[in-house]
Amino acid sequence: MGEQSLSKTIKKRALAGWFFIAPLLAYFLIFQLAPIIIAFIISFTDWDGSSADFTWVGLKNYIQIFTNRILYPDFWPSLGITFGYMALTVPVSIMLAIVVAAMLNSGIKGERLFKTAFYIPCVTASAAMSALWLFILDPGFGLVAGLNDLFHTNWDPLHTSSTSLITLAIMSIWGGLGYNVLIVESAMKNINKSLYDACEVDGGGSFRKFFHVTLPGISPTLYFMIITSVISSLQAFDTMYLMTGGGPAGATTTFMLLVYNAMFKHGQAGIATAMSYVLFFIIMVITFIQFKIVPQGYQIENEITLRKEKKAEERRRVSRLRLSGRFAKRKGDSHE
Amino acid sequence: MMKKGIRIIGSVIGLVGLIGVIASCEDSSGSGASTISFWAYQPSQQADQEAFKTLVASFTEETGIQVKLNLVVKDSYNTALNSALTSRSKPDMAYLDQPLIADYAKKNKIISLDSLVSADADFDSSRFFTGAYSTCLYNGSLYGVPLNLTSTILFFNTDIVASAPTTWAEWLSTTLSGSNSLFDGIGTGGYAGWYYQCFLANNGGTLMNSDNTAITFNDSKGVGAAKMMQDLYTFSNPIAITNRNSTNAFGRGVVAYRLGSSSDIDTLDTNFPNLHYDVALMPTNVSGSVSYSNMGGEDLVIMKTSTNQESCRRLIKFLLEEESIKQVSNFTGNFPAIKDYAKIEDVSVVKESSRAKKQIILNQMENAVTRPVIPNWLLVNDDYLGTALSDKILNASDSSLRSDIQGALDTAAEAARQILFS
């Protein structure tokens, strides 16, 4: 192997890179970029989603949703509700997933059974699950009624404005646990076991191991999960639509519920896309802030990679010595 | 291992390609010279779905016109219909909820039936219930044909209330005991708007003026109607609030009154067979007046994109025949829109004793008022009038919102003005 075949290899691998992501790019252009642009254009019209004609209205849709408190009284309140919902669900669901995954990962029996149990809500049709929860939370004859009789209270979590959103948040955390645990636990299993042994040798107990080995080890995945959870919780819609339809006096009217109603119930595609772009903008800003404030995700990822690099370097040197006859020059080896 | 992997992937891609080819060859729109695509509400019972198909098949036998029947669940019907209008499988004719006629007509999604109807000597508009027929008229033209309709009546628990009230004063002075409450909820948003007319009309008020140029539901009669709903809700009684938040409070026998129509009778008979209840006409607040109520139902429309208007007209005519219209009305639990055919003997019931109850609905239909035939009315009803009622006027926790009925209705009226008249 000489220098020529080295650069050929680099070129071949670069070309392969493009080839490998070609389907992704094609998909992105057709099914992501094109719709985004189309939606953007729609937000400047008064199109209703199905008619053949529409008129250009410029910024009217945006101005209306921001300023017309008569026609769009829920716009600002729903932003607040959506953010509140996000603040309730994201921290709790991620922390719960970590704790549960850690427990499952500590070598207990029945891991499979537990994980399957947690995953049940994810596989059951959400419509059926919400019909079920409506039944359980019913103040007249559900579990709630039974508890009320027992404790002589008058509690109605789903239909009281102050607690309605929290109830839906709990349901969302409950429903998403299976998926989150799956991802976190799989990341945990990927952590090098010898790091745990090293920690134990250094005199660390289970808490130490958890905070110094497990958490940093899964941090790239965690980081990813936080960002995606924030993004998806800001788009919360399903449970609100199925269980409260916007809640007692708009207490659970999240932003996407407004968008859905505008788009599919009232044929206001222009308004709906304008609102969606406002949300898109907000999400972009938040994600950008997250990247700036919490760069550790990448740092830690790099550190782990660096550590592995060093070990790999050691092994390479050893294997080189073993196969010393085969390659004369290894200087200038610029592989990653 | 790799060869096997490639083989698997290759066959999968081949399968996909095959599916894609087959699927794209499948032309599911009724584009044949004598095939029409007909969308209707899906009957909830499996047997009724089969019966619908059989009915349509008999039409084909009679006329040779093929009909592709598409039954869509009522909840998703409007969404599905809207997105189908520009798809490959667009309908030629379809059911359309009464209040949507104006929207579809204005947006040119359905055709005017004037010419088709005038060419048909048998067509006689006076055979239809006046209210139902009026929902099909937009800007003076006929855009649909009424198929079936229903109205709202008063349900009362005979263990709690001996006889039904006929005036609002009587209604409010019902004596209750223990853990019973007066009135089950009327729902939120659009539902609240739907039932509001049962009170508004009985207070002598209207939603809009006669030529749909002004909003009138925030006048004194409208406020009075909303006040009545508030009074029925008896917010001073916490038991009433709990009962209303619970589903099926009326069925479980803890509530004295509820509103409902034909399908609610069937639901109660099925789910709560031991409940003792009866029905009556809506109480009125105008002394000496008849009892009014709201009206809803389905009309048949022909889509603008259809190339088979004549075949559609024949199917419509077929569906309006006595046997067909009775069958089809039973599928949705409503009554035929043709007065002569709306006979109580032909209506489907769960319990025979409920037949007399459904007769009351027929009686009520004689004085049922419809919603204004103006584009965007449903938007006003669901998002502004309905929410003004359910979120402010009937708000269980905030009494300051409850106290300003006029303000809530004024805001809704202003929104309606901006939407309907801009």
Added chain:
Amino acid sequence: MNRKRHGRPKWNRIVSYTVLSLLAVTFVFPYLWLFSSSFREPGAIYSSFSLLPLNSSGELELVWENYKNAIAYLDLKNVFFNTLIVCVVNTVINLFLNALAGYAFARLQFKGKKVIFAVICLSIMIPGTVMTIPNLLICRFLKIDDSLGVLIWPFIMSVYNVFLMRQQFYSLPKEVEEAAIVDGAGPFRIFFQISLPLVTPMLVVLGITTFMWNYNNFMWSLVSIQSSEYFTLARSLGDLVSAGTGEASLYPVMLAGSVIVSLPLILVFFLAQKYILGGLTEGGVKE
């Protein structure tokens, strides 16, 4: 991790078991109610709340009719076949393409890699609802709407899957690949024969989640498919649930339908778990 801890209290384990069991109960209990109520008659469900299928007279009675009706209502045979095709095809294509892309981002160097990746990550920030109608227009333009294709093609790529695959490939040791490069193996062969097998656990996990996502996809089917011969389980069940919450006598049929539709997924999940756990103990990531 099989080292015995001498003299350490087992309270760790006890706490874990207790907490996990309590949690698991809250998950299983509603499903048990769902399962048991699907055997009851319509009148009985509202008259008494019970975990056993009691009828209105209070005796144990299994109403198998509900399941028969559910199967008929869902048109189970055709719909199941459709769902299988859609889920399997989409999952296989999705996993393969996303693994390819993830590998490329992790291990291959090409110009603009970082920029492309950042732009692609942007796409998860777009609220899904707004893409529905434009995507519908595009599918109609491509003439794939109202067919099984419209359920497959718009979802062959998933940013989440690409990201997680990239993560996995990053964490693989490089020396095996480098040895293969030295041996003259092309990038595709390396990907296929070396790297891909090593990330199988994650592949299985993503395979499960993608399969299930496809299985439960309802909203898109509602707007893009009009003909009932292309319905999937999610669509049929969604219709049944709408009908069931409205029409009293269908409520238990709806519950039965929900059980029928979700049971295969639970089984698949349970079995796939065995594969993941098994795969990790043999020839997994060793250091």
